[in-house]
Amino acid sequence: EIVLTQSPGTLSLSPGERATLFCRASQSVSSGYLAWYQQKPGQAPRLLMYGASSRATGIPDRFSGSGSGTDFTLTISRLEPEDFAVYYCQHYGGSRTFGQGTKVEIK
Amino acid sequence: EVQLLESGGGLVQPGGSLRLSCAASRFTFSNYAMSWVRQAPGKGLEWVSAITDSGGDTYSADSVKGRFTISRDNSENTLFLQMNSLRAEDTAVYYCAKGSATSRPYYFDSWGQGTLVTVSS
Numbered sequence: 676e677i678v679l680t681q682s683p684g685t686l687s688l689s690p691g692e693r694a695t696l697f698c699r700a701s702q703s704v705s706s707g708y709l710a711w712y713q714q715k716p717g718q719a720p721r722l723l724m725y726g727a728s729s730r731a732t733g734i735p736d737r738f739s740g741s742g743s744g745t746d747f748t749l750t751i752s753r754l755e756p757e758d759f760a761v762y763y764c765q766h767y768g769g770s771r772t773f774g775q776g777t778k779v780e781i782k
Numbered sequence: 783e784v785q786l787l788e789s790g791g792g793l794v795q796p797g798g799s800l801r802l803s804c805a806a807s808r809f810t811f812s813n814y815a816m817s818w819v820r821q822a823p824g825k826g827l828e829w830v831s832a833i834t835d836s837g838g839d840t841y842s843a844d845s846v847k848g849r850f851t852i853s854r855d856n857s858e859n860t861l862f863l864q865m866n867s868l869r870a871e872d873t874a875v876y877y878c879a880k881g882s883a884t885s886r887p888y889y890f891d892s893w894g895q896g897t898l899v900t901v902s903s
Contacts, residue, residue: 706887708887708889710889710890712827712890714827718895719877719893719894719895719896720819720827720877720890720893721893722889722890722891722892725882725889725891731891763826763827765827765889765890767886767887767888767889767890768886768887769886769887770829771817771829771832772829773826773827773828773829774826775826776826776827
């Protein structure tokens, strides 16, 4: 089973700043089967990215994903107030495991 | 827009059973794999169980294998999770999630709002 480790655990930034979130897999993720989800307090998760770098429907282009093999990145180019949330990566090619999450909080 | 509405959560004693339902609408339910994902209070996401579009194949996490059973009724556009031998560590919000395809590999492109299951005496 692939284990996903996200870093940092918490990211404290101000609106307008750039956020960079990391997701490292214990083994190579085949064909880039890596997704990112956003979850706000009291809400269900929402799909942001799939295939490591494809934006889901309706996701603004300030969100971008990259990476391959074992190292993946989610970047938010300029943080908007609604972007402060918890972000999870997920490997969906096999065991469907999630990372433990990165909280992006207002500094 | 896809709609997924979970129901059936509540308070149950350790060792008890509960059946969750997820009513799906605004998409062709029988064309997509479905899953249950849970989130313990203050914790991260944990995939629980998955089922292919036809219901012919099911998969479960080791933590629930032998205790939880996923099923679906494509004629009623409904997904189920039968939970038996419940433990305190099963306490969580349970989300119904729509797969992006009929079978693996697929990501979760729509989620319900969740139903809370509390296992406590």
